[in-house]
Amino acid sequence: MATIYDLFVEKPDGTKQSMQEYEGSVIVIVNTASKCGFTDQFKELQQIYDDYREQGLIVLGFPSDNFNNQEFDSMDETLAFCERNYGVTFPMFKKVDVKGDQASPLFSFLTSQKRGLLTEGVKWNFTKFLINRKGDVVERFAPQTSPEKMRSSIDKIVQ
Structure with a gap:
């Protein structure tokens, strides 16, 4: 069976990166x-x-x-917006589809591991997946769930 570490993602410039780079980390996607x-x-x-x-x-x-075309067309605009308005320094990747036939392999994998409440697929922006150090998808958080509410789950696996 494939693991998250078998997958590749694209950086904003289009270069491929292996998820294996994050092996041993706790990951929020x-x-x-x-x-x-x-x-x-x-x-x-x-x-x-x-x-x-x-x-x-x-x-x-x-x-x-x-979801309702709520992202800029240009990756440069997206990255600048996130940095300027929210001080984002965590890695951001190339724009992807997260549902449907064109869904990225990463999001197809994530949703196959943790179904949502009403649907397997991603329902809206800011769906969050928590992955432990072994690469297991341990929890999925709904778009409306504040990232702050993820802390107790993170605390359990980050040690």
Whole structure:
């Protein structure tokens, strides 16, 4: 069976990166959108990254335009927006599809491991997946769940 570490993702410049680079880390993966009602979650995601980075946690952001076209067309615009407005320093990746036939292999894998409440697929922007150090998807958080509410789950696996 494939693991998350068998997958590749694309950096903003289009170069491929192996997820194996994050093996042994606690990972939060989130599909983001710059023009969404949940966009303020970038602040809390950055705070979690800052607070847990020394303990081996990484936040990975994947911009997506799947829901009401709430992402900029240009990756440069997206990255500048996130940095300027929310101080984002965690890695952001190339825009991806997170649902449907064109869904990225990463999000297809994540949703196959942890179904949502009503649907297997990603329902909206800022769906968050928590992955332990072994690469297991241990929890999925709904878009409306504040990243701050993920802390107790993170605390259990970050040690």
